[in-house]
Amino acid sequence: MNFPTWAVAGFWGLVSGSALLIGAAIGYFLQVPQRLVAAIMAFGSGVLISTLSLELMEEAYEKGGFDATAIGFVGGAAAYTFANWLLARHGAKHRKRSGDQQKQERASVNSGQKEATDSGDDNGMALAIGALLDGIPESIVIGLSMLAGGAVSMVAVVAIFLSNLPEGLSSAAGMKKAGRTPQYVLLLWAGIMVISGLSSLLGYTIFSGFSDNVVAATMAVSAGAVLAMIADTMIPEAFDVAHNFTGLITVLGFLVSFVLSKMGE
Template sequence: MPVAIQAGLWGLLSGSALLLGALVGWYARLPQRLIAAIMAFGAGVLISALSFELMDEAWKQGGFLPVAGGFLSGATIYTAANWVLAHRGARHRKRSGASGKRDQQAAEHPNNGLALALGALLDGIPESIVIGVSLIQGGAVGVVAVIAVFLSNLPEGLSSAAGLKQEGKSAAYNFGLWTGIALISGAAAAIGYVAFAGVDPGVVAFVQAVAAGAILAMIVDTMVPEASEGTHDFAGLISVSGFLVAFALSKLG
């Protein structure tokens, strides 16, 4: 099987966690605290993955300048795009709505469907590209990266679906959104491999650092608020647990 197709399938697998989470969030009435705890765990997993699977590997390939430039660029690009979408109704896209912030968002932006969809893409595409790029080295996927993205996508789909349901969005809209994002995640992973296979290692390092910067900005801007609000004093401990699990998988793998 061509490596690009493998990359696409791995990206689709990690993206499918969005749909799985959406199914649970739509049909099961999970406590707000549990949703927030899953979000905190996923944040810890992603922080570990971007530290050891992205930044460390990028440093080995390109050194300080590509890594620093890419990291800051990724965070800046994500922050600018997220600011635009936040002012169009996608600020609380990862919240499940118990705090009332989703209600306020829906009242201010009743036609925010496109902003929510673009926000989900903004969050997911850097993660998917990372999966594709990970196959460039030796043709083997970064398993920890796939697991980290899968575990972080699960609470995103769960929390967002619960919030969409509270806003009055239809089931067709909800599942159509997450199915589309999962498919685009697979395509982004394939593109990540095709676009950067054979290019200079410094360029690959820069791309990895861009993704890492975007992911870290996403964690702080969208995942941490939901996690902290729902779990209060336990958010840090749960996030540390997620970090440890991903760190162990990275080293044992």
């Protein structure tokens, strides 16, 4: 049975996003050592960096040339950085941290709010928006990867799945220490998983009729946003615990993604 291409795009976006929910469940209900969380985070960072370099940016360059790719890449990074800066001011700076940073940040935000005793969850919305900010560009990548020949890039799916797992794991571990309920954590990441599937679907359907230059710029925007996310959130969490081993583990993740990309040729 042949399914519509847009449905396939949504399905693979959902699959890659499911790693967020799986990781969140593991991080919340199991006692995962912080060093292991940091190692997985570093590995996922290497996988994503390799995928951005060898798959996404290369495809964007072939479609739209240097100008569209460069403008989109820098624009995506700038947009993510600005949005991340705004979220940090509202209590979502440490959303991917697995230690006590989220707990301290939540207490700091609540202490500065007059209505804190009524709501008790002043940075909850910032956390949710931050999770969306991190997840949507990755999912759009999957939909865009299908525009060339109608087949999904399994390298991109595997890379995003491998990077999403430690993101959900680390963030949920930190949320638990900050006093978040399991219902809050699991519903948040389940929602992000669904939105990931929709983002992938929209990435394919919306841009299927656009010119190569527009598609190239959009791919580069996603790449720039994801790379900025890695540098701002994933690498700091990994280095904070793994320290001198972070670079080596990141390189191993890069190598795995490189091998997968060559196997898919």
